[in-house]
Amino acid sequence: xxxxxxxxxxxxxxxxxxxxxxxxxxxxxxxxxxxxxxxxxxxxxxxxxxxxxxxxxxxxxxxxxxxxxxxxxxxxxxxxxxxxxxxxxxxxxxxxxxxxxxxxxxxxxxxxxxxxxxxxxxxxxxxxxxxxxxxxxxxxxxxxxxxxxxxxxxxxxxxxxxxxxxxxxxxxxxxxxxxxxxxxxxxxxxxxxxxxxxxxxxxxxxxxxxxxxxxxxxxxxxxxxxxxxxxxxxxxxxxxxxxxxxxxxx
Numbered sequence: 454x455x456x457x458x459x460x461x462x463x464x465x466x467x468x469x470x471x472x473x474x475x476x477x478x479x480x481x482x483x484x485x486x487x488x489x490x491x492x493x494x495x496x497x498x499x500x501x502x503x504x505x506x507x508x509x510x511x512x513x514x515x516x517x518x519x520x521x522x523x524x525x526x527x528x529x530x531x532x533x534x535x536x537x538x539x540x541x542x543x544x545x546x547x548x549x550x551x552x553x554x555x556x557x558x559x560x561x562x563x564x565x566x567x568x569x570x571x572x573x574x575x576x577x578x579x580x581x582x583x584x585x586x587x588x589x590x591x592x593x594x595x596x597x598x599x600x601x602x603x604x605x606x607x608x609x610x611x612x613x614x615x616x617x618x619x620x621x622x623x624x625x626x627x628x629x630x631x632x633x634x635x636x637x638x639x640x641x642x643x644x645x646x647x648x649x650x651x652x653x654x655x656x657x658x659x660x661x662x663x664x665x666x667x668x669x670x671x672x673x674x675x676x677x678x679x680x681x682x683x684x685x686x687x688x689x690x691x692x693x694x695x696x697x698x699x700x701x702x703x
Contacts, residue, residue, distance in 0.1 A: 485516030498593035531557035547591040570594040642676035
């Protein structure tokens with residue numbers, strides 16, 4: 454390995470470490486792009502690299518070092534879909550001689566690419582993903598570069614799992630925050646009804662529930678309307694609008 458390649462390998466290792474320590478979800482697209490760019494600089498003969506993800510049967514380009522050929526994975530029979538489906542590597546040595554995926558090979562050839570290597574990312578939590586490397590030279594991805602890329606793909610798969618865990622955790626936090634906000638708003642609305650009608654907690658909640666049923670609106674929306682109306686000074690009008698009266702109680 455040359456000195457330049459050695460420096461690039463160290464840069465890639467540093468980037469992979471950063472991917473494994475992701476903190477903010479806004480970073481992952483930029484990190485993925487830098488990852489594919491490092492692949493191009495590190496792997497001899499690699500001109501373009503991208504990450505392909507299976508989104509419910511559709512192939513999505515999650516990150517790319519450049520502009521991959523359009524419609525590359527549009528055919529049901531191509532190495533990218535096979536890797537995503539079977540999680541096994543696929544290598545196309547020469548687009549002019551390899552006829553296993555004729556449509557895929559022709560699309561590569563149209564854009565000047567002669568060889569391709571597709572490797573599965575060993576992910577557990579995130580969607581099925583693959584690393585795709587393209588070269589303008591035939592038979593460019595030999596056994597030596599194959600081993601290096603397999604190691605890189607292992608780290609990338611771990612990083613993608615970390616990203617998926619991060620997204621899931623933040624989604625749970627958002628749902629919990631929404632639930633807490635809703636509970637707080639309903640509590641405020643109950644307090645207003647309790648004071649206005651001299652009811653207890655259960656009776657005020659019954660009024661909210663009945664208003665929700667009568668107007669075919671969510672209970673939290675009724676509660677929000679009442680709280681907002683109180684802040685505007687037209688609480689009584691809001692009660693009339695939602696048909697909330699003391700007589701409504703059973």
